[in-house]
Amino acid sequence: MNFADLxxxxxxxxxxxxRGYSEPTPIQAQAIPAVLMLRDLIGVAQTGTGKxxxxxxxxxxxxxxxxxxxxxxxxxxxxxTRELATQVAENFEAYGKYQxxxxxxxxxxxxxxxxxxxxxxxxDVLIATPGRLMDQIERGKILxxxxxxxxxxxxxxxxxxxxxxxxxxxxARLPERRQTLLFSATMPxxxxxxxDRFLSNxxxxxxxxxxxxxxxxxxxxxxxxxxxKRETLRKLLNQPDLKNAIVFANRKTTxxxxxxxxxxxxxxxxxxxxxxxxxxxxxxLDRFKTDxxxxxxxxxxxxxxxxxxxxxxxxxxxxPWHPDDYVHRIGRTGRAxxxxxxxxxxxxxxxxxIAAIEKLMGQAIPRQSxxxxxxxxxxxxxxxxxxxxxxxxxxxxxxxxxxxxxxxERRPSEPPAAERRPAEPPVEDEQGWNGPIPSFLSxxxxx
Numbered sequence: 001m002n003f004a005d006l007x008x009x010x011x012x013x014x015x016x017x018x019r020g021y022s023e024p025t026p027i028q029a030q031a032i033p034a035v036l037m038l039r040d041l042i043g044v045a046q047t048g049t050g051k052x053x054x055x056x057x058x059x060x061x062x063x064x065x066x067x068x069x070x071x072x073x074x075x076x077x078x079x080x081t082r083e084l085a086t087q088v089a090e091n092f093e094a095y096g097k098y099q100x101x102x103x104x105x106x107x108x109x110x111x112x113x114x115x116x117x118x119x120x121x122x123x124d125v126l127i128a129t130p131g132r133l134m135d136q137i138e139r140g141k142i143l144x145x146x147x148x149x150x151x152x153x154x155x156x157x158x159x160x161x162x163x164x165x166x167x168x169x170x171x172a173r174l175p176e177r178r179q180t181l182l183f184s185a186t187m188p189x190x191x192x193x194x195x196d197r198f199l200s201n202x203x204x205x206x207x208x209x210x211x212x213x214x215x216x217x218x219x220x221x222x223x224x225x226x227x228x229k230r231e232t233l234r235k236l237l238n239q240p241d242l243k244n245a246i247v248f249a250n251r252k253t254t255x256x257x258x259x260x261x262x263x264x265x266x267x268x269x270x271x272x273x274x275x276x277x278x279x280x281x282x283x284x285l286d287r288f289k290t291d292x293x294x295x296x297x298x299x300x301x302x303x304x305x306x307x308x309x310x311x312x313x314x315x316x317x318x319x320p321w322h323p324d325d326y327v328h329r330i331g332r333t334g335r336a337x338x339x340x341x342x343x344x345x346x347x348x349x350x351x352x353x354i355a356a357i358e359k360l361m362g363q364a365i366p367r368q369s370x371x372x373x374x375x376x377x378x379x380x381x382x383x384x385x386x387x388x389x390x391x392x393x394x395x396x397x398x399x400x401x402x403x404x405x406x407x408x409e410r411r412p413s414e415p416p417a418a419e420r421r422p423a424e425p426p427v428e429d430e431q432g433w434n435g436p437i438p439s440f441l442s443x444x445x446x447x
Contacts, residue, residue: 001024008032008057012060012061012096016057027054027207028053031205034205035058042184044183052087052153056091064099067122072142072145072146075147076149077125077126078151079153080153080154080157080163083281092127102124103126104126108132133166150179152167152180155191157185171198182194220366224345229345233315236313242312243313244312245294245312246329247314248300269297271296272284308332314342316329316330316342
């Protein structure tokens with residue numbers, strides 16, 4: 001089967017061919033004909049299956065006939081994050097280059113002025129995050145009474161981020177006669193309830209088991225300790241088969257700390273998290289896409305939907321709090337038929353989260369060690385044994401050394417100048433150790 005068999009126009013097929021696509025994926029083969037027939041649709045598909053093109057391609061052909069009016073978009077695509085919205089906009093530009101369609105992108109971090117100008121001209125396609133769209137509605141800059149098509153993308157992610165009330169408010173403002181498409185990686189009860197309320201006799205498409213992982217991804221659990229996680233991460237990133245990697249952490253502060261730490265050890269690294277301004281986040285993504293940096297440390301803001309080709313490895317520095325997020329994180333590798341490797345560093349405290357992930361996946365994930373953690377080095381307790389040998393055999397009760405003498409007595413315990421290595425990076429752990437590196441651990445600085 002090819003795209004011509006799905007009923008798409010010659011212009012749209014040519015645009016898809018220009019991007020190197022000739023055969024549709026399973027979700028595209030089932031969804032595109034239904035969308036072209038103006039049916040409501042529920043698409044359940046894992047990440048990396050070509051879901052975005054399954055609604056972008058037919059929407060371009062549908063919207064090619066008609067004319068947009070000022071402040072009244074003809075179609076609306078809701079995305080949970082700025083990055084996903086930007087990516088969908090890029091897809092519309094690429095696939096719609098042979099059609100004369102107008103588009104506007106409503107996301108935070110961008111001035112209202114430019115967005116107001118685009119809306120005033122009228123747009124065929126409006127791509128927005130719920131929060132910014134609600135802002136524009138309240139400002140009276142947009143009317144949804146003539147909307148023809150609504151797309152709710154990454155619906156389960158919308159649920160996780162608390163956007164369902166906003167979506168319900170937005171849907172209440174739309175005309176009842178419209179086409180609605182809902183896509184989600186999983187179908188939890190609240191999303192099913194949302195679909196039952198706002199979709200009319202939808203066609204259900206499920207191309208794989210919900211929250212199943214791509215079979216082309218090799219998954220490995222790597223044991224470590226809390227204090228040894230950073231050393232374990234560096235060992236993983238130094239492997240010869242690693243071309244580039246996205247490293248995921250649960251907290252924004254951890255993302256910042258890890259990026260700083262890896263840069264200190266000589267890694268080519270960038271970062272992306274929710275506290276960064278949108279232009280800065282896009283700039284970091286572009287650096288990673290163009291191989292200006294090899295390592296991208298990210299929070300879950302980057303976990304879903306980012307289509308970055310050629311990512312060889314994903315590393316979970318933190319085990320995600322929700323099992324579904326694990327699937328979306330590792331889905332950043334092994335895309336478009338390529339193979340990939342996903343490492344997850346875990347400690348004893350992660351046992352419950354690991355069990356939940358394996359239960360969701362329906363399989364056990366193999367364990368593989370990469371060496372002892374920092375505090376497992378035998379030289380550390382050996383150094384402590386010398387302290388009693390230097391201690392006096394009997395406490396001196398009558399004599400109290402003067403401050404100057406006490407200072408002099410402590411000096412011999414300091415390491416000779418020849419043994420100090422200020423040029424080497426400090427040994428770090430989760431408790432924030434930033435002291436000089438002992439001579440018996442100097443070999444670790446090269447890891």
